[in-house]
Amino acid sequence: MIILTKAAVCQTAAFAQEPPKGFRSPTGNIQCLFYDVSSVRCSIATVSNRLAHRPADCELEWGHDFGLEASSKEGEYLCVGDTIADDYPVLPYGESARHGAVTCRSARKGVTCTNIEGAGFELSRSLQRVF
Template sequence: MKYVWLLMALFGTGALAQSATSFNAGFSLPSGQLQCGLFSDGGQASLRCDVLESTFRRPARPADCPLDYGDSLSLGVAGRATFTCHGDTIVDPARPVLAYGQLWQRAGLTCRSSTAGVRCLNIDGHGFELARARYRVF
């Protein structure tokens, strides 16, 4: 239990929700309606972005997902972006704000903030665009 409290003190509770091996880095869009967190699980970095109060039509929840689905996208350093089956949130009011038009780069992942949402890419050129009103995976 001491280990859990130490991780919470060092990384915040959002990092623990993803994985005990996570590190808490990321950003929030100025609207506060979209937050992204960078995580490491077993040495592999991935970015997860949660959109609050989405208005787009969410994709159908897979049968093997008993939790929330369709409001969170994940992107690894390689490969395609996928929707996240999750029972938590990465929302953290302490995350730094990525001003519109600014670029964020970490661990082979690049995101650009805009008034239309966020666009994130990995080294393979795969990624996603995410906003309250729409999403696109490519």
Template sequence: MTETRTIRAMVVADVVLVLTFLVLLVLYVAGGSSGDGGDAQVSASPTSSAPAATAGATTGPASFRLPSGNIACAMADEGVTCTIASYSYAQPVVAGCTGTTGHVLVLDADGAAFTCETGPTPQVAGDDVATLEYGSSATAGDYTCTSATDGVTCTNGAGVGFRLARASWTELP
């Protein structure tokens, strides 16, 4: 049983690394030769109830975890992918999925949707992933995620997105 979990954890780590590499590669190729600043603008700042304007932006995709480690997100100009290791809401239905659902939620130009997972269940994010403190936000392109004690809220500039927590998830608006 322990060996199976170890293998699953290694597969998840490999998938995350490959996806991160691919996102970075796409961002590099898309913005590398144009000189138009096509890289994501990422920043973190405290907010009250809505994402605030941020200062001190850095360039590149944002990857973060909430302080609990149960939710981790990766952001880029093209969208947001959040993974939740443990949840208690009803497993969402994904058409045609023969795997599991409920752990990976994506927000992109098509809106918010859960993905079909065929690999092992995601684990709690480690300390090697940057922490987005409660009350802080991160922005990449048109997407903003805000960390709170009751989960993470991610939206695009039009307010379309999701709120994700251990007990529930909600599509916005």
């Protein structure tokens, strides 16, 4: 039996009406922001695994932010000096948010964002990967 609170129904309805500029996972650990016509940046606050190796040319924050554009052949790790954290609406588990050619799906195991080429990234506390 599934019980939806009034807030959950309103949040789900908001995604059905128009794409959000950003969203957060139900736990709040992952936040994503859509840019331009078809790109997304997601940030994961807490991870339990070892971060990917920092490239020598990155002197800023590394390993928690990921990006994807409509024409990308692979998602990418981002070297960033800012934050996208905001009070975005929750994207409930099992729901998707689409922005142009980029789609992000929320699941209990994390958030996966892909483009029409099949490239993207998958984020969870225990796994961060680009493909």
